Amino acid sequence: MKRFKKIVIAVLMTIVWLVMFGMAIPMKSLRGQVVTVVICLLINTVLGVYYSLIDHRPTSFREWLKH
Numbered sequence: 001m002k003r004f005k006k007i008v009i010a011v012l013m014t015i016v017w018l019v020m021f022g023m024a025i026p027m028k029s030l031r032g033q034v035v036t037v038v039i040c041l042l043i044n045t046v047l048g049v050y051y052s053l054i055d056h057r058p059t060s061f062r063e064w065l066k067h
Contacts, residue, residue, distance in 0.1 A: 002054050009051045016043050 020040035024033045058064040 005054050006051060009047055009054070013044055013047050013051075016040050016047070 017040070020036060024036045027033050027036065053064070
């Protein structure tokens, strides 16, 4: 099950990157591009944190950083 979750998260992260490039490149507004990039980076950050927590659940933030 852990392997399946990791595959799904990796696919979702790739889709977020593709959507980001697909939306930001043709956009005329610089503000819109910046907002799109920031939102997609936040989504990828959350997915990345979840990906790193799939194998084990650390008891504290310090333990998570050590791993």
